[in-house]
Amino acid sequence: MKLGLSMRYIGYHAAAWRHPEADPAAASKFSHFLRVARTAEAAKFDMVFLADGIGLRGKDEPVGSLCRSAQNAELEPLTLLSALAPMTERIGLVATASTTYNEPFHIARKWASLDQISGGRAGWNIVTSWSDAEARNFNRDAHLGYDERYARAAEFVEVVTGLWDSWEPDAFPHDKQSGIFFDPAKLHPLDHVGTHFKVRGPLTVARTPQGRPILVQAGASAQGLAIAAAHADLVYAMPQDLAAGQAYYRELKGLAEQAGRRPDDLLILPGFTPFVGRTEQEARDKFDQLNELIDPLLGLSYLYGQMGDLSGYPVDGPVPEPNDPQMRSMARGLVEIARRDNLTLRQLYLRIAAGFGGRLAIGSASQIADEMEEWMEAGAADGFNICPAVLPVGLDDFATLVIPELQRRGRFRTEYEGTTLRANLGLRTPVNRYAG
Numbered sequence: 001m002k003l004g005l006s007m008r009y010i011g012y013h014a015a016a017w018r019h020p021e022a023d024p025a026a027a028s029k030f031s032h033f034l035r036v037a038r039t040a041e042a043a044k045f046d047m048v049f050l051a052d053g054i055g056l057r058g059k060d061e062p063v064g065s066l067c068r069s070a071q072n073a074e075l076e077p078l079t080l081l082s083a084l085a086p087m088t089e090r091i092g093l094v095a096t097a098s099t100t101y102n103e104p105f106h107i108a109r110k111w112a113s114l115d116q117i118s119g120g121r122a123g124w125n126i127v128t129s130w131s132d133a134e135a136r137n138f139n140r141d142a143h144l145g146y147d148e149r150y151a152r153a154a155e156f157v158e159v160v161t162g163l164w165d166s167w168e169p170d171a172f173p174h175d176k177q178s179g180i181f182f183d184p185a186k187l188h189p190l191d192h193v194g195t196h197f198k199v200r201g202p203l204t205v206a207r208t209p210q211g212r213p214i215l216v217q218a219g220a221s222a223q224g225l226a227i228a229a230a231h232a233d234l235v236y237a238m239p240q241d242l243a244a245g246q247a248y249y250r251e252l253k254g255l256a257e258q259a260g261r262r263p264d265d266l267l268i269l270p271g272f273t274p275f276v277g278r279t280e281q282e283a284r285d286k287f288d289q290l291n292e293l294i295d296p297l298l299g300l301s302y303l304y305g306q307m308g309d310l311s312g313y314p315v316d317g318p319v320p321e322p323n324d325p326q327m328r329s330m331a332r333g334l335v336e337i338a339r340r341d342n343l344t345l346r347q348l349y350l351r352i353a354a355g356f357g358g359r360l361a362i363g364s365a366s367q368i369a370d371e372m373e374e375w376m377e378a379g380a381a382d383g384f385n386i387c388p389a390v391l392p393v394g395l396d397d398f399a400t401l402v403i404p405e406l407q408r409r410g411r412f413r414t415e416y417e418g419t420t421l422r423a424n425l426g427l428r429t430p431v432n433r434y435a436g
Helices: 030-042 077-087 104-118 146-164 222-231 242-258 280-291 296-307 328-341 345-353 365-377 393-408 421-425
Strands: 002-006 047-050 092-098 122-127 214-217 234-237 267-277 359-364 383-386
Touching: 002 234, 002 267, 030 047, 030 077, 030 393, 047 077, 047 122, 077 092, 077 104, 092 104, 092 214, 092 421, 104 122, 104 146, 122 146, 146 222, 214 222, 214 421, 222 242, 234 242, 242 267, 242 365, 267 280, 267 365, 267 393, 280 359, 296 328, 296 345, 328 345, 359 365, 365 383, 365 393
Parallel strands: 002 047, 002 383, 047 092, 092 122, 122 214, 214 234, 234 267, 267 359, 267 383
Antiparallel strands: none
């Protein structure tokens, strides 16, 4: 199985910063991320992943909730990953960049540069920006409409991948005797003219060590799935149970085939937040300890952020239908969880705030490994994106307890297979569209 480590903030639990062993200021410290990346590399994770938003998305809804959240101050992802690159050797370095408030040439150039700096370990997580908070940081009063965001994103990815093909792999003979630095026949301006972008090119970065950076996608909308099926090497998914995971896996693999790709050209990694102990009871004690630290106002804010204003509903009553949700697929997933398990609003926020809306796994190392194996064997996953509740505490638990159990079962590597992220993921090197 393939394993990614999500390392945003201080962990995925709403109260992570209040954990006795947590450093509340860790998300602004390079030393923290270096420690996390090196621990993940020692455990042979495929990649570390840094999700990102370009605005303070949190709202003070309900009033008094925002100042209780630690999800507000963090480091810019590409700067951080570029600093981590020379301090690590094999682990992949993946970060988010928005297609809404960037230009394709910027993204193509920056990520190609990270791929060069890291020796072929870069990955770009493709997202659209959806919040007015982000819009107001980029000369707008409101974010772009849903359909426009995704249309722009689809064309954006086409331009970026085209720019990454600007130079054929052997375009630079560097022939000192003849004085020829590059072969002009192997340089290709893009000359793209589309609905949203006009980009001539060529890119001013050579073909990268892994052909091009890995493309990652994390959306569940129809438009997001279409982008993933056509372009993504890896998809982070958020199914809440095995049946949903199997359905998502079948759908996306099928869409990839319809787009002319092989199913194994695209890897699907469901995310989950593990609470692991040497016994099941120890794991549950860790879960309960953290949940006791969730302030009720902060817990409710997780539901407001996904489902809209819930002030008219009793906190110990049933979960209503979403009210103008900002993230449609996630809001629908929350309602499905509540209906399935007959949860009140309070019970739902306790569950969601424990893993930022992702699936939770609570148990011993053997129980966690059993669940991961079950998803693999049932055709619901090619691996997993681990989202620790608290960093580095949760990562240490997983690396110490679960990784050895997976290795004992032959489910996870003991050494890296290659030097690039693409090689370690077992993905084919993309062919330059102009070569041959």
